[in-house]
Amino acid sequence: MQHVVIIGNGISGITAARHIRKLSDCKITVISGETDYFFSRTALMYVYMGHLKFEHTKPYEDWFWEKNRIELKRAWVKTIDFEEKKLYFRIPNEDDKEAKIGGSISYDKLILALGSTPNKFGWKGQNLRGVQGLYSYQDLESLQEITPKINHAVIVGGGLIGVELAEMLHSKGIKVTFLVRESSFWNAIMPSEESNLIAKHIAENHIKLQFSSELEEIIGDENNQVKAIKTKSGEIIDCQFVGLTVGVSPNINFLKLPQGNMIGREKPAFILGVGGLKLNRGILVNEYLETNLPDIYAIGDCVEHENPPKDRKNLEQIWYTGRIMGETVARTICGKPTKYQPGMFFNSAKFFDIEYQTYGQVPNILSEDFKTFYWEHSSGKICVRINYEANRKAVTGVNTFGIRMRHEVWDEWISTKKTIEYVLENLPKANFDPEFFKQYEAEIMEKYNQETGSNLKLKSKKGIFSKIF
Amino acid sequence: MIQKLGLIIFIAAFGLFVGTLGMNDYVLTNKILEKNVKADQLVDAQKQFASMFNKNYSSLFAFAYDLTSGTNTLNNTYDAQQAWDKKYFEDTILAIVKDSANGYLVENKEIMFLLTFGLAILGAFLLIIPEVRKLAGIKNNGIYFNPAMNRKWLGVLIGTFLILFYVALYFKPQYIANWIMIVDPVSRLINGGEASRWFMYGFLYTISVLIMGIRFIIKYRHSKYQVIRTLSIMFFQTCIAFILPEIMSNLNLPSADLKNMWPLDYSFFFNYRLDKLIAGGTFGIFLLVWGIVLFVVGVPVMVYFFGKRWYCSWVCGCGGLAETLGDPFRQLSDKSLKAWKIERYLIHGVLAFAIIMTIGVLYTYFTGNYNLLGFIPTESLKSTYGFLIGSIFSGVVGTGFYPLMGNRVWCRFGCPLAAYLGIIQRFKSKFRITTNGGQCISCGNCSTHCEMGIDVRAYAQKGQDIVRSSCVGCGVCSAVCPRGVLNLENAATGTRIMIAPDILLGNEMLK
Incomplete structure (x- = not known):
């Protein structure tokens, strides 16, 4: 055997x-x-x-x-x-x-x-007590041990784990300063509108976001315990904890x-x-x-x-x-050599209270062969971005914040190269929000019509539930 | 700050409420006996209680204890004489205690009501309403650090209190006579009479559902499904279960909780209730037909379209209390495979018991014969069911164990109606919880917060729909899912994904 x-x-x-x-x-x-x-x-x-x-x-x-x-x-x-x-x-x-x-x-x-x-880029003081990432069970244990005694934390790196760490510390009433090297949040991945939407929501949760701010060194006290950090611009921020969330290797x-x-x-x-x-x-x-x-x-x-x-x-x-x-x-x-073929890309996350899902390709910066359609609700917490090919109008990817969408439906739309018009007309089919939730498909369609001078109308309803009533 | 004040007020009011059991003096007189016992009991009662006459008791407990021992002695004698119709029941003893009481509480029920219920409600609101200031969204922060919600000392304390409360309410209401008297002002307002123990319970139940319902709505205000569902529960408890029956009896009509149905309402076919309905003329017959149509036609049709949630988490009173008062404890339900096994034996056992018991009762009703099939004594079947299932399981265990075994102990392990609804939901319904492709990250929020102890994640991470007879469709799994994976849906029955796909959506390797 x-x-x-x-x-x-x-x-x-x-x-x-x-x-x-x-x-x-x-x-x-x-x-x-x-x-x-x-x-x-x-x-x-x-x-x-x-x-x-x-x-x-x-x-x-x-x-x-x-x-x-x-x-x-x-x-x-x-x-x-x-x-x-x-x-x-x-x-x-x-x-x-x-x-x-x-x-x-x-x-x-x-x-x-x-x-x-978790990545550590050779910063001075990166091994002090109170400096850590969040990845393993042991990281959790150390976090649970250290953080009850602190009141101010600095998180370095603007990505998913950083937001999660911010939410965690915030839930315990710890003041959080979030150092982001880039000029907006997670913009290596996110287009600017989404990036700003997340940033606003993070700020709404009383997290202090500092963009274009890089870590220079971490300063310890006589007990090898972190007491402050210094940014590249020379600013010193007192803190008792530093979360390093600058990606993983x-x-x-x-x-x-x-x-x-x-x-x-x-x-x-x-x-x-x-x-x-x-x-x-x-x-x-x-x-x-x-x-x-x-x-x-x-x-x-x-x-x-x-x-x-x-x-x-x-x-x-x-x-x-x-x-x-x-x-x-x-x-x-088990004897059946099989190639790794992950199909259409998908991912999801939750930024404090805002859920995010993505299907297909939604790069932060679009090449000329593609067009993008973006709709944002007046609350600033819900948005949808659909990318599509400039010539054939086939959809290539979607970002959705605050509206849950069906994986299966998007998988089919993208892989069978449905056009942006087809997708918008049938958007309720992809809606995966619970019953009674407000639907925005008509509003989204309206914006597209305005921008492109088209006159599209919704052609389908959400699920079977709507058909009963 | 305000919340702390609210907590202090609530605890003070609750403390006073418990403390009222120590109020009043109690004096039994011959007159009180004459008023409360039947003529053929009086001589025996006077002899038995002569030593208590005109003796001043300052303790409710001591008074009720002496009175109860006395009635026990009498009951034993009546048992021996087979004079069962002379026996004393709790309500008579309770009435004697109430009549014997005098003191501040008796004379100032309104003030005492305001100081206990009034202040407790005020405190609860001060505690609950400021939660609005938090951003809307799932905020389960710290529930596992809370001694009440994590089976720690406070949970055990609350559970003990609830268990004692139910034991007293069902079996020894004389020991909580003062609590019943406190709600007399409300009872007078609604039906003109003094509060019975069931009125007190109904009132307490309803305000619990209302206040904790408001808490639930605030907690889940970002979810319209939760808001509407909770409003529905609050409406059915307040209007249909609590107020409407009072109005009916004020109008001298047979009163009924129109949404309650057999077999949860296990006494629906008991002779005294059937007689009352039949004697109640057209309205009585309507209630009888309504009660039957509800479970014969209503249940299968509604469950086919919507799943059992239309009843269990939108209408039902037991479900209503569980969803509101019980919400802080939902995470305590056992998710293990073993618990699921026990659940299936127990709940279907209770359903079988309820059916046999009812057949027996109806058999006796129509034939006058007290032995079903010649050897099953229908009367003891009835009283055993009432005691074991009706009182102990649904009340003492069902609610008393909230802080220990989660808020749906009764609904999950005991309710025969839930079993019946569940069988239809499992085999013939459009309802399912859909899993969204391959998006599950196995985090466990859904399973943890499932009050019915369903291991939701076990299905979601396999890309399988959740089709379980026990699911009450509360929708909390969908609400707490951080990745938008779960959704309560109704669609063609054949489209439920009951067998997990080999591989999840998102992997396109060649077959």
Whole structure:
């Protein structure tokens, strides 16, 4: 019986394990040093805010694993011997109560689902007490320990985790200053209107947003505890906590050799890590999620695609892509080599009270081949952006804030290249808001008609519910 | 600041309310006995209670205790003599206690009402209304740090209070006679008479639904579904369940809670109620027909179109209390597979019990024979059901366990009507909770805040619709979902996705 070992019990690793179990009878072991059981990383914020208890973030009851013959091992992997097909566990030192005994385990096939770690860009003071990111269970624990004693926090980096951290701290009555390097919020991803909409809502929650503001250094006191930060413009902000949310990087440090063997002269395309594993920013994989070593696969946040699918980035650290990679690699491992084909892009988030969903491609800056249509409600909290091809008018992507939309409907509209007119006429079909919610499709249509001089009318209604009445 | 003041006022008023049980003096006189006991009980009663006559009790508890022991002794004698019609019931004992009471409370019921109920309501509003200042949206911050909402000391305390309250209300109302007297002014206003224990309970129930309903509306004011649904609950409890029956009886009509139906209303087919309806002329017959049509036609038709939510979370009184007073405790329901198993045995067991009991009662009603099939004693079937299910399960456990097992203990594990609605919802209904493609992030908010203990996430993360007999359609899973994944919908019955797809939407790998 083959032994498949998976390092990492996050959404990628666990999805792979579940699907391998569905497709085969092989022995499966999942290793994690972080927690005993799979939990939803995205829900850590709700544990901190008291919406949930940690146990609620576990998507499967504890008996599930034994029933499905998925062995769980709690340990940190120290290194991997790719020749011998063996993993070695870290021997815990005395302060490290989390890790269990050392030892080793052999595998026939190995899936690396190592996840990522919060970025630290070598700032002075970045390792002081009270400076941290928000990624792991251990980060949550440290946050819970530190923050009851503080009254002012600085968050560095304007992205999703930053907003979540701001909301978390705000829920405990902690004053938050949010340093954003860019001139508006998350504008590496968001078009400016959406970026401003989010920024307004963040400010409405009494978070102090400081744009075009970069961290210079973090200043500590005599106890190595953070007491202030200094920005590049020289401003000093007193604080007892610094949240570093400037993105994440693949968690591959333990696979790197002390001096990575540089391949090529100037800009190396990759380095060779432990056992000759090809690494760059992440673990390099081909379309089949195979690494350059036989029987070694990589999925999830730690992956860098050598040939990413069309319209996709080579690093895409999203819950959903991790899950899709897990589903895909399970097929390959179980004897049916399958390419990673994530289909139409989608993502979602919640900024304090405003929900956001996106389907297809909505870049922050549009190229000339595309046009965009944007509607915003007078409340400034609801908006819809639809992008479409300039010549054929086929829709290519949508951003929706404050209106829930159907994944399935947008998936079909975008992949079958429906025109912007068709989409607007049928927009209620995509509406996924609860019953009785106010609908804005007519207003959205009106704006389009005004802008383009068209005279389109709504052709469909929302769901069956409207048909009954 | 205002909220703190509100809390202080509320606690003070509640403390005073509990304290009223220590008020008044109690003196039993022969006259009071004569007024409250039947002629054939009087001689025995005078002999039994002679030692209590004209003795001044300063404690309600001591007085009610002596009185109850006395009636117990008498009841034992009557049992031995098989003179069951002479036996004492709680309401007689309660009436004697009330007549024997004198003191500040008796003379100043209005003031005491204002100081207890009035101040408690004021305090509650001061606590609740300022929440409007927060931005609209899901604000479940800190519920798991709150000792009341996390099965900690305060939750246990509240649960204990509720359990004791229900035990007293159902079985020993004489010990809470003063609470019943406090609402006399309201009762007089509405029906001209003194408050019965059921009036007191109905009043308390209704103001709980109203005040906590307002709290719920403020909490979920960004969701029109929640606002309208809660207004519906508040309307049905206040107008249909509380006021309308009072008006009916004021007009000397047979009174009924028009929205309550068999088998939740398990005594609907009891002989005394059937007799009363039949004696009530056209209106009585209308009520009888209405009550039958409601569960024979109303339930299947409405559940087919809308799911059981049309009743359980929009109309029902038990559901109404759970959704309002019980909302702070919704997260405490057990989501495990084991709990689901127990739930299915229990609730369908109760439904079977209710059906057999009712068949027995009707059999006896029409044939005069007290043994169904020759060996099932219908009277004890009836009284066992009334005691175990009607009082203990639905009241003491159903509400008393809110802070311990969540706010839908009765609806989930016990209600026979919910079981009946649920069977139709599961097998023949347009209703489902739709999962939005592949957007679920398994965060667990939906499951945690499901009052019925459904592991919503287990379905959502597999891309499966949620079709469960127990779902009452409260819509909170959809409200707390941070990614817009869940939606309550009605569509063609065959379109419910009951089997999880192999892979979720968003993965286009070749098959």
